Amino acid sequence: MADEIKKPRKWGVLILFTSISTLICCALPILLVSLGMGAVVASLASNVPFLITLSQYKAWTFSITALILTIAGWALYRPGRVCPVDPEYAKLCNAAHKWNIRFFWGAVVIWCIGGFSAFILPITQSNL
Numbered sequence: 001m002a003d004e005i006k007k008p009r010k011w012g013v014l015i016l017f018t019s020i021s022t023l024i025c026c027a028l029p030i031l032l033v034s035l036g037m038g039a040v041v042a043s044l045a046s047n048v049p050f051l052i053t054l055s056q057y058k059a060w061t062f063s064i065t066a067l068i069l070t071i072a073g074w075a076l077y078r079p080g081r082v083c084p085v086d087p088e089y090a091k092l093c094n095a096a097h098k099w100n101i102r103f104f105w106g107a108v109v110i111w112c113i114g115g116f117s118a119f120i121l122p123i124t125q126s127n128l
Helices: 011-034 038-047 050-056 058-077 087-126
Strands: none
Touching: 011 038, 011 050, 011 058, 011 087, 038 050, 050 058, 058 087
């Protein structure tokens, strides 16, 4: 019966990776500068040049991560999702599903914070 167990999908890892990229590109630099740590942002930009690329293409970054979050949300909440009949496997399946839902909503919150920092906060700051 152990051969019948399928490997769990890695939705949680994919979701967190994509949403954290939006947080790193946009929200983290704003937070660090707001706390008076502009030198840290400059050091990060010079040592990790990919952050500049993420920031330049933030519309693409957020669009792609929104698409991935949408697909992951559909996969988690799709109709017809079932767990195995075996009570032991059903318990494991339900526990994994609960953790995937937690990861998903955590990633959505991170994505929203990044989106607010990247798109809405600059507009409000320019109006001051």
